[in-house]
Amino acid sequence: MRLTFIDVHVIYPGLEIPALNGVNLEIMTGERIALVGRNGSGKSTLMLTANGILRPRQGALLLDGQPVRYDRSGLRELRRNVGVVFQNPDDQLFSASVYQDISLGPLNLGLSHSEARDRVLQTAEFCGLSNLLERPTHALSGGEKTRAALAGVLAMSPRFLFADEVTNSLDPWMRQQVLEILERLADSGCAVILATHDWPLASAWAQRIIWLEGGSIFRQGKPAEVITAHNIDTFKSR
Numbered sequence: 001m002r003l004t005f006i007d008v009h010v011i012y013p014g015l016e017i018p019a020l021n022g023v024n025l026e027i028m029t030g031e032r033i034a035l036v037g038r039n040g041s042g043k044s045t046l047m048l049t050a051n052g053i054l055r056p057r058q059g060a061l062l063l064d065g066q067p068v069r070y071d072r073s074g075l076r077e078l079r080r081n082v083g084v085v086f087q088n089p090d091d092q093l094f095s096a097s098v099y100q101d102i103s104l105g106p107l108n109l110g111l112s113h114s115e116a117r118d119r120v121l122q123t124a125e126f127c128g129l130s131n132l133l134e135r136p137t138h139a140l141s142g143g144e145k146t147r148a149a150l151a152g153v154l155a156m157s158p159r160f161l162f163a164d165e166v167t168n169s170l171d172p173w174m175r176q177q178v179l180e181i182l183e184r185l186a187d188s189g190c191a192v193i194l195a196t197h198d199w200p201l202a203s204a205w206a207q208r209i210i211w212l213e214g215g216s217i218f219r220q221g222k223p224a225e226v227i228t229a230h231n232i233d234t235f236k237s238r
């Protein structure tokens with residue numbers, strides 16, 4: 001599958017300066033991508049646009065070459081394929097228990113309770129949460145919350161996963177666990193797009209780096225092509 005941004009402009013209500021300013025981008029399933037750029041460069045906006053929470057003011061989002069429709073069924077189709085894990089897991093976890101939270105997505109997709117149950121158990125195992133299914137989400141540690149939020153999205157079997165700075169607030173051990181989940185996910189053929197400020201992580205983990213600046217793509221390519229002294233000097237002199 002292929003997710004394409006064509007000249008995408010996103011402007012938040014009441015603001016004049018676009019948060020995304022003409023983004024052209026193509027992502028294929030199976031890719032491992034790091035999305036980098038300073039605070040306010042548009043990383044989160046790009047992710048929220050990818051699954052239709054935000055809508056381009058100008059330009060278009062295409063799934064397998066077909067323009068995304070922003071009605072109920074079009075958004076459902078988009079979200080079945082494109083998942084986003086928010087930067088703050090508390091924005092994503094609503095339910096009384098981890099089990100209920102992970103089951104929300106599959107139930108919303110129209111799966112039966114027993115199919116949803118299978119998905120929950122599988123995903124919980126994949127994310128190392130099997131022992132925590134009855135735990136209230138507010139009683140989870142930071143790393144557990146991140147994994148629960150991730151599991152809730154993965155239970156919908158997305159083909160593109162956008163993970164917004166999910167490794168940021170974690171200790172090194174938890175961070176490693178989350179990275180391993182993302183790694184296995186990419187190996188299974190899902191595209192994984194990770195927003196991060198961690199440049200060493202980005203260059204070690206990603207096949208492609210997308211570097212945003214002021215809502216536009218400043219550079220993109222293989223880590224060794226993107227993270228060069230020249231590009232960093234150009235970036236700083238802007």
Ligand SMILES: Nc1ncnc2c1ncn2[C@@H]1O[C@H](COP(=O)(O)OP(=O)(O)O)[C@@H](O)[C@H]1O
Nearest residue numbers: 012015019037038039040041042043044045046
């Ligand atoms: N909910 C919002 N309302 C208005 N402006 C926003 C909102 N979220 C982000 N912005 C603005 O959009 C731009 C891009 O922000 P964002 O996508 O959050 O960047 P990043 O994730 O790279 O830090 C910034 O100028 C930011 O202030």
Ligand SMILES: [Mg+2]
Nearest residue numbers: 043044045087
């Ligand atoms: Mg952000």
